[in-house]
């Protein structure tokens with residue numbers, strides 16, 4: 001099991017995302033990450049292991065500041081427990097988290113020739129690359145496609 005939490009509002013997102021992920025810890029996880037819309041950029045911080053490690057990463061890399069973001073705890077199904085496999089996954093203009101399994105990920109890689117864009121071993125990143133393939137400024141449209 002694993003978890004996803006999202007926040008958008010008027011408060012700093014990072015502490016709220018961490019708090020939300022903390023509440024989901026009981027579900028079990030092996031890595032964690034957050035993405036925050038920070039000064040017109042999306043800042044991603046992720047780690048292998050427990051949320052304490054994520055807090056440590058934020059201390060090292062700088063806490064993302066912004067009022068909109070998403071957080072994820074991962075239970076690895078595809079790819080080892082490594083920082084590069086932790087979510088969120090970024091591909092071009094798409095930053096993405098996902099719980100579960102993408103059963104046809106190999107077929108998608110082949111059909112859309114996505115292999116060169118992938119840096120992780122996960123099925124999830126394939127969806128980020130696929131959405132990026134279709135994204136032309138309208139997220140809903142890309143998802144529908």
Ligand code: GLU
Pocket residue numbers: 001002003073074075076077078079085098099100101102122123124
């Ligand atoms: N299949 C994805 C992965 O291995 C998501 C696992 C999950 O549900 O956390 O990264």
